[in-house]
Amino acid sequence: MILILLGPPGAGKGTQAQRIVDTRGIPQLSTGDMLREAISSGSPLGKKVQNIMDRGDLVSDEVIEQIITARIKERDCDGGFILDGAVRTVGQAKMIDRVLKKQKRALDLVIELVVDEEELVNRLNRRIEETRAAGKPVRADDNEETFRKRQAVYREQTAPLIPYYEKQGKLRKVDGMGTVAEVASAIDAILDEIAAE
Ligand code: AP5
Numbered sequence: 001m002i003l004i005l006l007g008p009p010g011a012g013k014g015t016q017a018q019r020i021v022d023t024r025g026i027p028q029l030s031t032g033d034m035l036r037e038a039i040s041s042g043s044p045l046g047k048k049v050q051n052i053m054d055r056g057d058l059v060s061d062e063v064i065e066q067i068i069t070a071r072i073k074e075r076d077c078d079g080g081f082i083l084d085g086a087v088r089t090v091g092q093a094k095m096i097d098r099v100l101k102k103q104k105r106a107l108d109l110v111i112e113l114v115v116d117e118e119e120l121v122n123r124l125n126r127r128i129e130e131t132r133a134a135g136k137p138v139r140a141d142d143n144e145e146t147f148r149k150r151q152a153v154y155r156e157q158t159a160p161l162i163p164y165y166e167k168q169g170k171l172r173k174v175d176g177m178g179t180v181a182e183v184a185s186a187i188d189a190i191l192d193e194i195a196a197e
Contacts, residue, residue, distance in 0.1 A: 001080040004087050007113030009150040010120040011176050012183060017084035019184050027076050030084040034067050054140045056149035061091040069099050088158045109194050110165040113176035117151055
């Protein structure tokens with residue numbers, strides 16, 4: 001199964017992707033994690049994207065194409081994968097369709113996690129507190145000002161993917177306001193339904 005998890009910053013994409021990795025055995029492709037790894041390693045790619053990510057903007061479609069096309073050619077993606085926050089513009093969506101078509105594959109499903117903005121800010125503040133309590137560094141883009149900017153970028157550049165995938169008949173909405181377990185069980189019901197088709 002090739003699945004996209006779509007939703008605003010803090011909606012729970014990473015949390016739910018990790019659970020799907022554990023239960024369905026397909027890898028999670030998080031461009032956010034890949035870019036943060038590039039920054040920590042001090043690579044040329046990391047240097048190129050650091051300021052863009054720190055201010056809450058999107059990195060270019062060209063950079064995403066480069067990292068995603070290389071990653072999905074790896075063997076562990078043969079049985080499917082989860083694109084976690086990895087498709088954020090209509091240009092990227094078209095690129096994914098093109099790359100998959102070349103491999104004679106296609107996207108199966110897009111799950112949109114729907115969460116109110118104030119709840120997203122509460123989750124951000126909890127994540128900051130938990131990270132500090134664990135003695136770990138807080139993400140450079142995890143502060144309320146940049147987080148609001150990330151929400152605005154989502155509304156302007158990523159939300160147009162919702163009608164794009166609706167038109168393809170691939171979009172399913174999930175109420176992301178429940179507990180992690182409640183959201184997981186709504187996603188599971190959809191994944192079971194698609195797998196049975
Ligand atoms: P990325 O790392 O993808 O961040 P994001 O989309 O902003 O999402 P988050 O990781 O903040 O949230 P999430 O939805 O994964 O939620 P999580 O599970 O962590 O991207 C960062 C940056 O990289 C972008 O701004 C951009 O610059 C760049 N980038 C990445 N991909 C790109 C692309 N394709 N194109 C261009 N640029 C790109 O949960 C959040 C918190 O809430 C956690 O603490 C969690 O424990 C908690 N939580 C989760 N679910 C629940 C629940 N149901 N109830 C209560 N708490 C919950």
